[in-house]
Amino acid sequence: MTHAPDPDAPEGVDLERPNAARIYDWFLGGTANWAIDRQFGEQAVQTFPMIKTIAKAGREFLGRGVRYMTEQGIDQFLDIGSGVPTVGNVHQIATTVNPNARCVYVDNEPVAVAHSQILLEREGVADRHAVLQGDLRNPSDIWNRALETGALDPKRPIGLIMVGVLYFIGRDEPAAEIVQKYLSLLPSGSYFLSSHLTIDGVETPDGELRERIHEQYKRSSTPFHYRTRAEFGEFFTGLELVDPGIVWVPDWHPEAGDSRNGDRMAGNPSFSGGICGLGRKP
Ligand SMILES: C[S@@+](CC[C@H](N)C(=O)[O-])C[C@H]1O[C@@H](n2cnc3c(N)ncnc32)[C@H](O)[C@@H]1O
Known part of the structure; x- marks a missing residue:
């Protein structure tokens, strides 16, 4: 089915097919989505009713991870696969701990980038916050452009974030090598925060x-x-x-923030289907 172009859609937006950034925005209660995304989201909820709660638990993990890193003294973040901004974005959470925290957002979906730009124009600080459109698969390009914004100092530890994004890299693609390339660029003392979908060890009756x-x-x-x-x-x-x-995901430092949706899975955290971790570069 071909859809009429939407004059309000940012350039390059694919409205022929639903898109994960916009579906995720719909799961979280946002408005940066189109009918094609909402229809897809509704079907997904019909198939798997807990999917919205799982999406929210993933987002809560992001918040706890950022708060934790900021409390360890990290004051600059590179958030790749940052998504459409919703409540509790990285720069907002980091700022609650350190008002001078810096953040560069990166996403490959034009709607996510456009909405991040609008948010940063409203509440960002030009030399401390930026957003780029780019693909995680291109570490050197993203790294260079992130530094060109002037928001990040490559000599000081950085919090690299890839939450809820690496599962979009195919199993036949060199995902681990891509991540290792980013890690090699980070200075000592930097952190890497990530999460991923899995069916490995999920103990639920939801079967297939x-x-x-x-x-x-x-x-x-x-x-x-x-x-x-x-x-x-x-x-x-x-x-x-x-x-x-x-x-x-619900088991990672639940004390570090509001884990309402994660709490709903506390009896069986594997239900989240999400695993996560935070690593520090020695
Ligand atoms: C599920 S959302 C997660 C958003 C946010 N990180 C969070 O945890 O709330 C995944 C985001 O990754 C983006 N994304 C997917 N593949 C990407 C890629 N190859 N490069 C950059 N961003 C990507 C999507 O556009 C989407 O905005």
């Missing part, structure tokens, strides 16, 4: 529903891919894992 969602996303412009716990662990090679290591 996670496979059905996986199949459904193949019809979007952004199919996702599960990885095992061991495969996710490879992303942290060379880093010191911060306690409690690689765990289910």
